Amino acid sequence: GESVGLHLPTLSVQEGDNSIINCAYSNSASDYFIWYKQESGKGPQFIIDIRSNMDKRQGQRVTVLLNKTVKHLSLQIAATQPGDSAVYFCAESGGYQKVTFGTGTKLQVIP
């Protein structure tokens, strides 16, 4: 079935460096992609989203890139901080706001 998955389960980054978290999706009909951050003991928190008619979108310290040709999504975090340590999920949304999550990547920031 359709799924959204991640390449790396754990990513360790030095504080101040940039982080890149990758994601592959399989549903070519997906038209909306979201990145969520989940800290321990909390629900997922919306970070940034991108529609399928775009290939790049920037937020505060974060950038999402979408490559529909290879069904690839990435999240770039600039100047990674200790507070960025969390599990990051990419997700896909079709109609009626149903969201399909991947398995997640744990980001560890080394002080």
Add this chain to the structure above:
Amino acid sequence: DAGVTQSPTHLIKTRGQQVTLRCSPKSGHDTVSWYQQALGQGPQFIFQYYEEEERQRGNFPDRFSGHQFPNYSSELNVNALLLGDSALYLCASSAALEVEQYFGPGTRLTVT
């Protein structure tokens, strides 16, 4: 604005029992979705309620049912609990026609 709230925070049940989890959406939101998140996994969509009706459903058995009230709050009911139902149950709310969902902190259910 209190955001999305869920109760209880933690719950321990025995196999075969039934459980009810509750969710209050963020102010101004009328759509509620429920997700199950097993340890180390991403959330899995259970179902979504809008205008007091189930609008979409994921791949979950009929043991999982829900309800939405006129004030948009929602309940998730699980019957005949199995050990495999142990998970974090997340509620997310959104406004109609808006894609962005706001998640609550979840209810941790343990089935023994």
